[in-house]
Amino acid sequence: MANRFRSFWSNFKTVYDVNNELNFNNKKKVKSHHQQIREHCQNLILTDDQVQEYMSRFLNCIKDGLRLSTHKYATVKCFPTYVQDLPNGKEKGKFLALDLGGTNFRVLIVNLAENKFDMNSKIYAVPQAIMVGTGEQLFDHIASCLADFMAEQHISNETLPLGFTFSFPCIQEGLTKGILKQWTKGFDCSGVAGHDVVQFLKEAINRRGDLNIEVVAILNDATSTLVSCSYQRHDCFISVIVGTGSNACYVEQTKNCETFNGDRNKPLVIINCEWGAFGDNHELEFIRTEYDVEVDQNSINTGRQLHEKMVSGMYLGEIVRLVLVKLTKEKILFDGKAPDILFKSGSFKTKYISEIESDKVGVYSQCKNVLLNKLNFDQVSEQDCVDVRYICECISRRAAHLISAGVATLINKIPYNRVTVGVDGSVYRFHPHFHNLLVEKIKCLVKPGVTFDIMLSEDGSGRGAALVAAVASR
Numbered sequence: 001m002a003n004r005f006r007s008f009w010s011n012f013k014t015v016y017d018v019n020n021e022l023n024f025n026n027k028k029k030v031k032s033h034h035q036q037i038r039e040h041c042q043n044l045i046l047t048d049d050q051v052q053e054y055m056s057r058f059l060n061c062i063k064d065g066l067r068l069s070t071h072k073y074a075t076v077k078c079f080p081t082y083v084q085d086l087p088n089g090k091e092k093g094k095f096l097a098l099d100l101g102g103t104n105f106r107v108l109i110v111n112l113a114e115n116k117f118d119m120n121s122k123i124y125a126v127p128q129a130i131m132v133g134t135g136e137q138l139f140d141h142i143a144s145c146l147a148d149f150m151a152e153q154h155i156s157n158e159t160l161p162l163g164f165t166f167s168f169p170c171i172q173e174g175l176t177k178g179i180l181k182q183w184t185k186g187f188d189c190s191g192v193a194g195h196d197v198v199q200f201l202k203e204a205i206n207r208r209g210d211l212n213i214e215v216v217a218i219l220n221d222a223t224s225t226l227v228s229c230s231y232q233r234h235d236c237f238i239s240v241i242v243g244t245g246s247n248a249c250y251v252e253q254t255k256n257c258e259t260f261n262g263d264r265n266k267p268l269v270i271i272n273c274e275w276g277a278f279g280d281n282h283e284l285e286f287i288r289t290e291y292d293v294e295v296d297q298n299s300i301n302t303g304r305q306l307h308e309k310m311v312s313g314m315y316l317g318e319i320v321r322l323v324l325v326k327l328t329k330e331k332i333l334f335d336g337k338a339p340d341i342l343f344k345s346g347s348f349k350t351k352y353i354s355e356i357e358s359d360k361v362g363v364y365s366q367c368k369n370v371l372l373n374k375l376n377f378d379q380v381s382e383q384d385c386v387d388v389r390y391i392c393e394c395i396s397r398r399a400a401h402l403i404s405a406g407v408a409t410l411i412n413k414i415p416y417n418r419v420t421v422g423v424d425g426s427v428y429r430f431h432p433h434f435h436n437l438l439v440e441k442i443k444c445l446v447k448p449g450v451t452f453d454i455m456l457s458e459d460g461s462g463r464g465a466a467l468v469a470a471v472a473s474r
Ligand code: BGC
Pocket: 101, 166, 167, 168, 169, 170, 184, 185, 220, 221, 222, 241, 243, 244, 245, 246, 247, 248, 274, 276, 308
């Protein structure tokens, strides 16, 4: 781990070392352009004061979400999940799980025996037309994937309990009732918002008439990640998703959650923060940049999920692209010329950031590969690579620092001195430095005496859904 850190910082140095050498050869031009680029990127680097301000605003928003009198207008809704019982390792049986939330959809079958976990799964695509079609089309697609999977597994004739990980903001009215508040992450299926998603699923299954399924739980991916990690680590009280979208869950004392209508005799309940919507009431204007404003304006849910749009995989690549375009137009990057593709929205994928930042110290092979082979540049200079990497670093570090500030706020809020944070999502998984950036930043932000671990959740969404289904049918 320490080595990963060191190589990250030495990478940073090298970017500037290389720049100095280039300065030596072409002093005036390179230095002034590079300096101008750095000045342009200054507003993408969060100061300590800004991070503190973010934390205090976020904490206020959490409290607003939990309090009855303020919940209605709160941006961070802090929905109670009705998950109050965690698995104890003694669950047994066969369970189905569905996992819908990004571009792919997964069906899983899980076999639980005492402290044993066997799993089989299949990924199905969700075509773009279905992501923005009608609710019936989406749920018919889900039911047909489920039927295909059950046939392949030779379980079509069994009646099995099913846990449904549905990774969109839902108002839960129990473990089996989730009213979709709004779509996020590029989904926009008509007729679903304001309705119970479990009902949609059941009706689609009934329309087919060939499956016997009992939907026993609906939960968010952050919730299933928390449940799944706590199965392995009993001190896991927080989970975070940094993937296509972003969110966090944590274990709250029931007495602090005024909006909870479930069993108040049980001391704890998992809260689904829905932190993606933090900022939707102008709480983040003090750090949003012109690029964040543009990303939001070009999205299908303008004005919503503003925090998510600064940190998650659906948007980070586009932020980088907007910076590259602006600096090219200002003629301080790529000598002022770039292929048409760079000017098309969505052309700079978030995974390119991870690839570019994977290059070893002083080497730019991944960066060149992205610029030459993915973005159609005819040629790129070493200095272009230094600058592109710098821009990627600014944007991924800003995301990591915002996530860290959010996690630290939660760690500081809960009454435990030893906390494991379960994390999942493509940005966290594939960015080469994200984990280290989180650890380093959170360390600076938690109150004295607290220790924490960041744990990668393996298959959390699917596992968690099966585990909650198992607990529900216990
Ligand atoms: C959704 C959350 C989800 C997160 C991560 C967000 O867009 O609102 O419910 O947990 O993405 O998938």
